[in-house]
Amino acid sequence: MTVPVVLAHLYPRRMNIYGDIGNLLALRRRLEWRDLPVRVVTIDEGDRFDFEEADVVVAGGGEDASQLAIASDLVERGPAIHRAVAAGVAFLTVCGTYQLFGRRFVTADGSEIPGIGVFGAETFGGGTRMIGNVVVHSPWGDLVGFENHSGRTRLDPDQQSLGKVRRGNGNDGESGQEGAITRNCLGTYLHGSVLPKNPALADDLIRRALARRGAAPQALASLDDTMERQAAAAAAERP
Numbered sequence: 001m002t003v004p005v006v007l008a009h010l011y012p013r014r015m016n017i018y019g020d021i022g023n024l025l026a027l028r029r030r031l032e033w034r035d036l037p038v039r040v041v042t043i044d045e046g047d048r049f050d051f052e053e054a055d056v057v058v059a060g061g062g063e064d065a066s067q068l069a070i071a072s073d074l075v076e077r078g079p080a081i082h083r084a085v086a087a088g089v090a091f092l093t094v095c096g097t098y099q100l101f102g103r104r105f106v107t108a109d110g111s112e113i114p115g116i117g118v119f120g121a122e123t124f125g126g127g128t129r130m131i132g133n134v135v136v137h138s139p140w141g142d143l144v145g146f147e148n149h150s151g152r153t154r155l156d157p158d159q160q161s162l163g164k165v166r167r168g169n170g171n172d173g174e175s176g177q178e179g180a181i182t183r184n185c186l187g188t189y190l191h192g193s194v195l196p197k198n199p200a201l202a203d204d205l206i207r208r209a210l211a212r213r214g215a216a217p218q219a220l221a222s223l224d225d226t227m228e229r230q231a232a233a234a235a236a237e238r239p
Contacts, residue, residue: 002037003037004037004038004039005031005036005037005038005039005055005056005206005209005210006039006041006053006054006055006056007024007027007028007038007039007040007041007054007055007056007057007058008040008041008042008043008049008051008054008056008057008058009021009024009040009041009042009043009057009058009059010043010057010058010059010097011043011044011045011059011060011062011070011074011097012042012043012044012060013044014044014045014062014066014069014070015059015060015061015062015066015067015070015096015097016060016061016062017060017061017062017063017066017095017096017191018060018061018095018146018148018191018192018193019191019192019193020058020059020060020061020094020095020191020193021060021193022192022193022195022196023058023060023092023094023193023194023195023196023202024040024058025193025196026193026195026196026199026202027056027058027195027202027205027206028040030199030202030203030206030223031206033223034220034221034223041054045069045070045073046073050080051077051080051081051083051084051089052080052083052084052087052089054084054089055089055090055209055210055212055213056089056090056091056092056205056206056208056209057084057089057090057091057092058091058092058093058094059091059092059093059094059097060094060095060096060097061094061095061096061097061098061149061191062095062096062097063096064107064113064125066096067096067099067100067105067113068111068113070100071100071113071114074100074115074116075114075115075116077116078116078117081116081118082116082117082118085118085182085183085184085185086183087212088183088184088208088211088212089184089185089209089212090184090185090186090205090208090209090212091118091184091185091186092186092188092194092195092205093185093186093187093188094187094188094189094190094191094194095148095149095188095189095191097187098119098153098179098180098187098188098189099115099123099151099153100113100115100116101115101116101117101118101119101121101180101185101187102115102117102118102119102120102121102122102123102153102180102187103115103117103119103120103121103122104122104123105122105123105124105125105151106122106123106124106125107125108125108126108127108150109125118182118185119155119159119180119182119185119187120155120156120158120159120180120182121153121154121155121156121159121180121187122153122154123151123152123153123154124151124152124154125150125151125152126150126151126152127150128150129148129149129150130147130148130149130150130168130169130173131147131148132146132147132168132169133145133146133147133167133168133235133236133238134146134147134165134167134168134169134170134178134189134190135165135166135167135168135236136162136163136164136165136166136168136170136178136179136190137163137164137165137166138162138163138164138178138201139163140198140200140201140204141200142166142232142236143162143163143178143190143194143198143201144190144192144197144198144232144235144236145188145189145190145191145192145194145197145198145235146190146191146192146235147168147169147170147189147190147191148191149189152171152172152173152174153171153172153180153189154171154172154175155171155175155177155180159180159182160180160181160182161177161178161179161180161181162178162179162180162181162186162187162188163177163178163179164176164177164178165177165178167236170189171189178190184205184208184212186205192235196228196231197228197231197232197235198228198232199223199225199228199229203220206220207220
């Protein structure tokens with residue numbers, strides 16, 4: 001492959017809490033270890049970018065104030081993001097951006113931050129935070145991560161979740177659901193960062209990106225993930 005895989009980092013200045021940039025780094029390294037060329041693009045408020053030119057878009061978490069700061073820019077980009085999702089571009093949205101990829105986020109004080117509705121979901125701020133390690137049963141096996149959020153995300157009945165909570169709270173602490181999936185767009189509350197501890201999920205995002213380019217699914221070379229599996233196992237045992 002001579003054309004680089006384009007990794008786009010959405011709102012790195014404001015939405016990068018709890019080390020979510022590790023997701024971008026994990027994707028980059030797993031591509032480089034396979035001798036696949038990579039190009040990284042950062043997108044902040046006001047930057048022009050065609051999301052259909054990306055292969056994978058990653059976006060992290062942020063406080064309510066950061067979500068409010070990016071909200072109008074994200075809403076303006078909403079139609080372009082919807083077109084990219086429909087075209088099969090892979091997205092990973094974490095915590096604060098996951099919430100804003102739903103229809104709306106109502107904060108604990110009653111303020112409403114509009115979302116873009118990629119996910120059939122709404123989030124409501126709660127009085128207490130949900131904090132701790134999480135284990136989620138998913139199509140990629142058990143996913144591990146760390147959650148720290150007060151928002152309760154409620155999925156529409158027909159919205160697919162990322163997985164079922166085995167330990168922790170997930171979307172709302174009640175439904176047993178964690179995250180959401182729409183086509184190749186994934187949303188989750190898992191920090192940690194999530195991709196370094198869950199290489200199967202990272203590689204699936206890469207496969208989705210390469211498949212959109214016409215590559216065969218089996219074309220992705222295997223890597224030695226012994227250390228990653230050990231880190232995931234250790235995280236899964238923590239309270």
